[in-house]
Amino acid sequence: MFDLDVRSRKPIYEQLVDKLKEMIINDVLQVDEKLPSVRVLAQQLTINPNTIQKAYRELETQGYIYSVKGKGSFVNQLVKTENSEELQKVKAQLEKLIAEAMFFGMTKDELQALINEIEDQGKRGDRDDRQ
Amino acid sequence: MIVSNSISKKYEKSHVLQHVGLQVRKGSIYGLLGSNGAGKTTLMKIIAGIARPDDGEITIDGKGVFEDTEVKAKMFFLSDSLYFFSQYTIKQMADFFRDTYPNWNQERFFKLQQLFQLDMKKKISQFSKGMQRQVAFWLALSTMPEYLILDEPFDGLDAVIRKKIKNLLVQDVAEREMTIIISSHNLREIEDICDYIGILHQGKLLLEKDIDDLKSDIHKVQVAFREKPDTEVWDGLDILYKEKRGSVILAIVRGKEERIVSHLEQFHPVILDLLPLTLEEIFVYEMGDAGYAIENILV
The missing domain is CATH 3.40.50.300 (P-loop containing nucleotide triphosphate hydrolases)
Structure with missing residues (x-):
């Protein structure tokens, strides 16, 4: 299904949670689709089954999946609200980039113009979709 | 069990x-x-x-x-x-x-x-x-x-x-x-x-x-400040190891990521990077803390 980077510094448990989240958000795993069982995934990825169990539990508390006793874990219906955690991350990145842009001499007005342009593009895209 | x-x-x-x-x-x-x-x-x-x-x-x-x-x-x-x-x-x-x-x-x-x-x-x-x-x-x-x-x-x-x-x-x-x-x-x-x-x-x-838990409780921190910071930057943090490489300070700090970041951000660093440690590094630094440090001996 997917692979993990065992050489990465990131704990395997975190990698698993992130990877599955990504797949759910991007509809690679669809609503009510069954996730691979702990046993199967442990064998495929050669990692500790307890780690997978822990990742599944975490995804369940975060509302990404639900489990049916004796059947396994399934993808939950996601309400696409503002994901505050994601938003925070993007904001932090923007802050860094804007600071860099200003360092290289970009003015506030230029930034504002850029934002307007991006917004216009977004609106135009919406209209194109409708036609 | x-x-x-x-x-x-x-x-x-x-x-x-x-x-x-x-x-x-x-x-x-x-x-x-x-x-x-x-x-x-x-x-x-x-x-x-x-x-x-x-x-x-x-x-x-x-x-x-x-x-x-x-x-x-x-x-x-x-x-x-x-x-x-x-x-x-x-x-x-x-x-x-x-x-x-x-x-x-x-x-x-x-x-x-x-x-x-x-x-x-x-x-x-x-x-x-x-x-x-x-x-x-x-x-x-x-x-x-x-x-x-x-x-x-x-x-x-x-x-x-x-x-x-x-x-x-x-x-x-x-x-x-x-x-x-x-x-x-x-x-x-x-x-x-x-x-x-x-x-x-x-x-x-x-x-x-x-x-x-072991991995999320210990971090490698790379940090640099525009001006020479006060010594109190490191107060209140559990430091296992610290080293200065040019203007960048490299430290191994015990504690949760959020706590370390919020503590260091008070001092407005120009660079602040946090990395999890590999098991090998955790072993080395924990051992160092227990008095089994790596010392490069010149022969």
């Missing part, structure tokens, strides 16, 4: 183990790490019921282990120095284990042959070191142990076989909740399959922790 209660062991006059108390949950893969001569093998021998502690006791599912055939029937100890009867073929050795272990699974023994591809009629002593180790795994896994104790098990095995064996181990843990205690010097080798880590140093258990 394996529980050891303040175990101590002396050989001659040296204290090999001092009040070691560890707990291994059922279905867990427990990585036992330690400096050379820390007492890992002795501890494993005591858990396997081969050696008797001078003090303290060890129980498996509530029962004592030493010289108890009922408990030992459910357990397999794979020692770092392998032993086979001389002149025995794999087949003969398997017959011996079949008579010794009540849970021996002949069907599995034949199935595993396809995996290892070794000739059963050949004498074990004629195989190479790595192949002998494969034979040991083959026999061990055919006894269907509930508790598997592995002392430096991957020594001398090539990457393909290592992967195959790890895969077998993980399957047994997932399917029948086998419990594994594994010791290794190659920390990378066991990092991906362990869920619990115990670090032994000079006969004492330094720490025992869930591997993910």
Whole structure:
């Protein structure tokens, strides 16, 4: 299904949670689709089954999946609200980039113009979709 | 569940183990790490019921282990120095284990042959070191142990076989909740399959922790400030190690990520990077904290 980077510094448990989240958000795993069982995934990825169990539990508390006793874990219906955690991350990145842009001499007005342009593009895209 | 209660062991006059108390949950893969001569093998021998502690006791599912055939029937100890009867073929050795272990699974023994591809009629002593180790795994896994104790098990095995064996181990843990205690010097080798880590140093258990908690509780911090910061920047943080490389300060800090970041951001750093540590690095710095530091000696 997917692979993990065992050489990465990131704990395997975190990698698993992130990877599955990504797949759910991007509809690679669809609503009510069954996730691979702990046993199967442990064998495929050669990692500790307890780690997978822990990742599944975490995804369940975060509302990404639900489990049916004796059947396994399934993808939950996601309400696409503002994901505050994601938003925070993007904001932090923007802050860094804007600071860099200003360092290289970009003015506030230029930034504002850029934002307007991006917004216009977004609106135009919406209209194109409708036609 | 394996529980050891303040175990101590002396050989001659040296204290090999001092009040070691560890707990291994059922279905867990427990990585036992330690400096050379820390007492890992002795501890494993005591858990396997081969050696008797001078003090303290060890129980498996509530029962004592030493010289108890009922408990030992459910357990397999794979020692770092392998032993086979001389002149025995794999087949003969398997017959011996079949008579010794009540849970021996002949069907599995034949199935595993396809995996290892070794000739059963050949004498074990004629195989190479790595192949002998494969034979040991083959026999061990055919006894269907509930508790598997592995002392430096991957020594001398090539990457393909290592992967195959790890895969077998993980399957047994997932399917029948086998419990594994594994010791290794190659920390990378066991990092991906362990869920619990115990670090032994000079006969004492330094720490025992869930591997993910261990990793999320220690960070490598790279930080730089525009102006020379006050010394109080590091106050209130648990620093294991600190080093200045040019204008960048590199530190190993214990604590949760959010706490470290929010603490350092008060001082407006120009660069602030946090990295999780590999198991190898955690080992090195924890050991350093315990007075077993790496010092580069010039010869």
